[in-house]
Amino acid sequence: MEPTAHSQQQAATPSSTETTEDIASCLNAAVRNKNQERVLELLEKGADVNSKVAFGWTPLQSAVQDNNEDLVRLLLDKGACPHARKDNGGTAFTEAAIVGNVNILELLLDRGLNINDCDDNGFTAFMEAAWYGNEKALEFLYSKGADVNLRRVVNEEKAKLHKGGATALIDACRRGHFSVVKTLVQEMGADMNICDNKDRNALIYALQEGYAKERYESAVSIGLFLLDQGIDVNSKDECGKSALILAVEMQSLELVEALLEKGEIDIDDADEEGKTALMVAVEKNNYKIAELLCRKGARTDVGNLIAVANRNRAHKVAELLRQHNARFVPETLEDWEPNSRRWRDQLKNLYKIYRPMIHKLKTFQYIQQRIQNTSQGGIYLGLHGETEVAVRVCRSTAGDKETEFYKQCGNCEHLLKLFQSEKAKGYMYLCFPLWEKNLEERLQEREDQMDYKDALRMIFQAVRELHSLGFAHQDLRPSNFFIDLVGKIYLADFDNKRKLIEGKKELVNSDLEALSRLMLYVLTGGKKPLQQVSTKDLAADSPDYEEALDLVSSLGSHDERGLEGLSKHPYFWSKQTRFNFLKGVWNKIKDLHKRKAVFQPPNATVVFPYPSWTQEIDREVLNIMRNPKKGGACHYSNDVTDLLRFMRNLDEHPDTRISEIIGDYAKYFLKIFPALTIYVYNSLRQNPKCSHFADIQDPSL
Template sequence: MEPTAHSQQEAPTPSRTEAAEDLALKLNAAVRDRNMKDVLKLLEKGADVNSKAECGWTPLQSAVQADEEDLVRLLLDKGACPHARKDNGGTAFTEAAIAGNVKILELFLDCGLNINDHDDNGFTAFMEAAWYGREDALKFLYSKGANVNLRRAVSEEKAKLHKGGATALMDACKEGHFSVVKTLVQEMGADVNICDNKDRNALIHALKEGCAKERYESAVSIGHFLLDCGVDVNSKDECGKTALILAVEMRSPGLVKALLEKGEIDIDDADEEGNTALMVAVEKNDYDIAELLCEKGARTDIGNLIAVANRNRAHNMVRLLRQYNARLVSDTLKDWEPNSKRWRDQLKKLYNIYRPMIGKLKIFQYTQQRIQNTSQGGIYLGLHGGTEVAVRISRSTEGDKEKRFFEQCGNCEHLLKLFQFEKAGGYMYLCFPLWEKNLEEHLQEPEDQIGYKDALRMIFQAVRELHSLGFAHQDLRPSNFFIDLDGKIYLADFDNKRKLIEGKKELVNSDLEALSKLVLYVLTGGRKPLQQVSTEDLAADSSDYEEALDLVSSLVSHDERGLEGLSKHPYFWSKQTRFKFLKSIWNKIKDLYNRKAVFRAPNATESFPYPSWTKEIDKDVLGIMENPRKGRPFKYSNDVTDLLRLIRNLDEHPDTRISNRIGDHAEYFLKVFPALTIYVYNSLRQNPEYSNFADIQDPSL
């Protein structure tokens, strides 16, 4: 059968979307070819001026990269968006800084762009200009208010990997732009001692690239310049290499000499592999630098220097080393196992590598050995006389104050205590028993968790102990509570925000408010950040829900009981203790003439939460209780006193029919009447005449 004309296949016509995509690709290509004529034609045909090519490039960004000012102006006139971002978050403005075109930069600033705007990797236009050595663009951006000391902002995930934090000065140093480095420091006041998230300063960035032949001269020049500007010579790279070790790796005797002339440098400091500057010089068979280091007192009794020199067939080096008392040694490492599970690998590394001792303390101050950041500096792993410790490093004057404070904590059970300390080179090394995790980290890992009640008991006691010493903490965050291998919690204040109370109740009240947030944070398992968590996040079906709400409310309202009284709050009671408390109340009130008055506190705001409790309880249970096998029938009313009477009678006169029906009495009544305990407790506590009835002695507290 012949197909009809209607059924014959026709050539497909391109869809509107395909045509638009084709125009967009052609427009980007024309811009990159700097073909103004084709660009105009394509725009007239309807090409989208803000279309994106591969990796999110817009025609405007391509025009900037091509350094074509006329094209840039044309595209802006045609509606190109100067704020559009590539897939990496970069804009046409940052591209203009890379190109170094001041006129285009000025054009974009007139469009209202933020001069410190950055891409997804934290690069600003100012940083890009420094990286690519565009000095004119750098000066222009600085004149318009660019932040010279801005550190590279990165995502939380990248920050955890110690990425980011670099400045424009570090970028210029890394890329070897000596002229730009001088301009940044001398004309713009760039801080030479800011460190990135790997604790590397500008000097480290310059020297790390100095081994490359094409960067050697500029790295040496930058190194000498930064030393003259007072840069910290004790900064390390991510592998623990000091500036001295990097200078030896560069094989620059001039820089090595200049560094050694700085009195604060430790000539025997070692990297993560335990290599000192002298070991590196011997490995590289650099006789001149090795001689210089030996003359300046580098130790020759660490590392197998003679064996390395023999392997290099370096007879002169062997003679030099023997002249300075080096001996052939054979290292045998002891098989040592740390107590800590979390820090095991890093502790073993610290144990096995060479480190210059600070008294009895062995420490390696670099990122992989850092266990916590604080506003006052890092906390590092250490071994003090073989004991695993956490080490806080401070200037001697501040360290003395910190030492005196921590010594006051010596008799407290849940405040972090000072284990030992060392002093050297103007620094104080405070050593504390090593913890496994802070509270924030602990809550993120469900295995081996401490029960929430036990955790909060210890937290409350820690804050009480601090208050008893006369201090308010003022920074009760999860990261300030530390947990050891045995699950014991300790409070510390490494950010030094505590204040003397000296009768200022508002300081104590602010701690109570912060503690209320911390309670919610713990009870919700740390699922939300501390400042975002609220009572709405509590699990309403929890057996402690009502008590937890009341505890949080009491803290927020600065309850007159204070932490001492709130530490005995019903939230901390076990189920059996709560039930025992409810049973005991009837025995205390049964002989009173007006039992109902007990629950009518003068300032009470809460009404009895179960005004129809006889309808909520199991009807068979109520029937058995109202018609006991032995004794007279009794009709229970919906009053709270009668509910307490039933609870007491039920438990004092057990009936197997009831037990078989409801099981454990405490479990049943606390489930059916979850708000009863806190209602009874608060009613009694708020009634001056009967507040003593609320006192309870619970051995578990």
Template sequence: MEPTAHSQKKASTPSIPETAEDLALKLNIAVRNSNIKDVLELLEKGADVNSKAGCGWTPLQSAVQANEEDLVRLLLDRGACPRARKDNGGTAFTEAAIAGNVTILELLLDCGLNINDHDDNGFTAFMEAAWYGNEEALKFLYSKGANVNLRREVSEEKAKLHKGGVTALMDACRRGHVSVVKTLVQEMGADVNICDNKDRNALIHALKEGCARERYQSAVSIGHFLLDHGVDVNSKDECGKSALILAVEMESSDLVEALLEKGEIDVNDADEEGNTALVVAVEKNNYHIAEVLCKKGARTDVGNLIAVANRNRAYNMARLLRQYDARFVPETLKDWEPNSKRWRDQLECLYKMYRPMICKLKTFQFFRLRIQNTSQGGIYLGLHGETEVAVRISRSTEGEKEKRFFEQCGTCEHLLKLFQFEKARGYMYLCFPLWEKNLEEHLQESEDQIDYKDAVKMIFQAVRELHSLGYAHQDLHPRNFCIDLGGKIYLADFDNKRKLIEGKKELVNSDLEALGRLVLYVLTGGRKPLQQVSTEDLAADSADYNEALDLVSSLVSHDERGLEGLSRHPYFWTKQTRFKFLKSIWNKIKDLQNRRAVFQASNATASFPYPRWTKEIDRDVLKIMKNPRKVKPLKYSNDVTDLLRFIRNLDEHPDSRISEIIGDHAEYFLELFPALTIYVYNTLRQNPEYSHFADIQEPSL
């Protein structure tokens, strides 16, 4: 039969080729459906094995999520990239840990992956395995070198919000995986006392979820296990709740009693709202726990406990509380205004909240009241009486050593001083006058004009004072310089890196080099990190540029003058002092038989920077100076001695015609010859016969 015209037209219509996007979409669908046949066909048609679907998922990642080992092998053989990342930074490797498939983990690890690689939220494969309770995957990753105690890395923005820092153990605790927790601690040596960026340890993570019915029993089991393995019971959650308060919220009598048996916990500790464990027990109407707490000395004058019990119609609870002297006593606070501008809100909050007093000190070891992190722990806000203080908390033995050091600083003007100290329960509370910012924050955040020279002076003085006590600092970082409300700078050493000098010149030299970098950091306004700043970052048009450059060079080269001599460096001189210095030199050398020998015989390597200085002087000024009134004409050559003579003559014999042209003499010459002061100073200083000419008395430091 003959074909119709319609059928002929249909047969001749060419098929539309599939685009790369079409093939990629179909490939990802085939993978998600675990259809190996379709996957092979699409790859043969040219589908991109590394194409991405929604949220950045690649075919390999989808195959791993589906737990399809054969499909994973196929895609790897066809060139799938195991390092490809989803939009959240996750890889096929982290997906394999979530799935818990050891075979796939091994396949991917054989591709040369970094076992501790993490996604954008800081999750490693090891952490994912812990979070999802995949114990076999966890053991495999540990055997291959996964870092058990790695803390979650997050972006700088998230870190500022105190996010991140969580470990695999904390994840397992939070999710209630009892067996995984035991494996991590007993077999892998996980540290039970590492804290995240909100200062929460594994115990807090376990108890945070304990109020949920499905997590209660696992939280109790994990809590007891951690207590048996030396966990710190004084850690708090992001709301300032201690482990004891969280255990009361869970209404776990066993955990409450176990925590109190440790003898290390303060039964009267309170959260940021001032609620103690007893307050929580009364609110929850848990008579047994309330009784246990009262017997352990819980205060009954915190919170309106009787009113709470009456509101709950808990008459037995009210009777119990009255047996332990609970009374209604309204609390009234007198008006109080903190001096600090930066810490005003936190200090007002601390003033109003209930905190158990440590003699005269009121403080709260809570991240929102933490003003600085150190390797030895945090520094926290406190009130000693009504004086605003910064509080360093340490064990009594270490605290005694620190106290002795800070007491030596009592007579020093720019070393941080000890204000008061208190002792309680084996801890030392060192109290310092509260500072507003550290130097790093001051430079980067200040909206006001900063006097850099004044800052460098105070920094110099601080380091000199520390050296005079016999210590080298060894960590001259901007964060170790505190600035009070009046702008005064103090040097601190909260990381305990200082060392006794005891004749070890290399320690002093190390401080000098660090001071050189610090000076550059200050003079460049902290625009670059300390270790990246260089002399190239100095503003060449600055009035102090040449002096600053020489000062930094002298520090870095361990100049024999040391800090004492360098404290009289021309950088610290005022403009008027520099000008007077230049004028004075001619008076000192004018009667010498060979004046030019003062500079020619020098050991200085620098050449005179203005060999044609007469061409740079204003032509009319030079003409007037060469032809003074009632005096025979003068000649000036282009050497340094005649320039000094010219400066001296012009200033000592003022002429109104010249003043109208150049204005202030000091301003004029220092701007016209900015490198002259440091050249003359160094040339004289390096000439043994005339070095005393460079000595001037400048009360700058």
């Protein structure tokens, strides 16, 4: 029996037994069916206007996707939330940009939406409009203040995989929307040279999509337009392919000619497999492009070009190659093992593949060979002759200035030195000794604890050396300290933040404050970000806790001793040096009255931390010292001067009985009285007549 209209109506009406999901499904279905009466009926019966169905879609978002302005207005009037997000973080606003409906965009924008709001993948409404080629929507959003050059923001996990970073221009190029690309560049001032997190710019994206037949013509048009507008032609894709190689893979003679006319591209550049543009042209059996490349001077002595041509039965191409001095010469590389453990695989790959040499330097500027990011560009692996190096590339004029600075670092032990430099085509290639890790990376290796004190000693010396050259660093963070294979630390300034001191004490003080934070970061093993770590994170039971606390405080308060004096701080002393210092003080200050004036002044701001020290000493040891074998009985009171006398007597009149009880004197006393060294040290420093007794250097260094 056929169901009647009445029974159908009943089936669609939510009953008391229906779940919230059922009602939400009914409402969403009514929206999708554009049944405005049904939507009103359900809302009047209590359906939630902001209910969600699969994947987090709300009725408002469904109405927007269906481009139904009337329903959008109705739902908004009934309390629909324009800020609600789908499971992927998308809103009705981003959905309106995908649809391209300017009226809906304006309607939603009037409800207080952030025009640059993005979904979980970093897409803003402006990016969506560019992606789908909705030019009117794009122009509307631009007129309302959308950020043209905003880069796609992704979560930390995706960022580690180098995802994200693309702009609306990149999206338009990727999708082949030529008209949108022109509008973005010529009318909205889009920056053509912004790269995504894989270092690909808009030109690379346009040419990557040109492989597909349906995108070929738009890719050529976009490519020629971007070249005419002056886009950087030296960007590469994730496989190290240049724009020239991609144009050859597209088999676009027009694009290849345009790229070569620019005169800025390296015709012999190769991708991660060592393939040059000519190699690709030969593989594609494209005689015209191969002939053009040969005429423009492409090298024919790399890669087995004739063998590839013969395999393709391309006899005409093979003959062309012979005319340009190509020869069949099998390449054999002897096995080679890098010194670096961290960069072994990348270096071996760099060694094997073909790369155009820059005099004695072989390097590859693409993401798999990049070892560090800086505000001035990436640092890449390189081989200078047989030496493994880190390479920074900059314009020749900037490189000349940098070279002058690095010449001054030649005699410094812990400032990164310039190994060699090369110039080519207006660029300077600065080569530095290759490091294994930066300080931040090293501290994350929990299984391999580093010697923090030794590391800080080198860090302090590096900053002192830079100051001695007349520069303040101004960017003392863990990623600017590099560690080589043997654990030696070097300071670098690839971001060019350093400033001439020229008597400006505030610059030095700024470095001291940064060094204070850096010291805490190191001592806490990098467990917290640099700007979040504090003295509360220090382990109070560590043997150097009191000294570390005092040194951190001294750095942060711009202590008058400066970095030179603070580098001799007790924190850096060995246990034996600290003990020798404590027991020697008694002999250095001869008069008892002077001793008490130094260590027990009437207006002292710091109180002696061990007012009952005789009760903390081993009872048997104390008895032996009170009744020595030679001489009369000795009395020891609980003041600091008698504690120092006790330590002096113990060391100068050794007793095997005591040694058997406490073992190593230095370890014993520093463990029982961990705050004594810094108390005595600061007491001496604060007394003008005795401050020189505190100025000692650990002889073990």
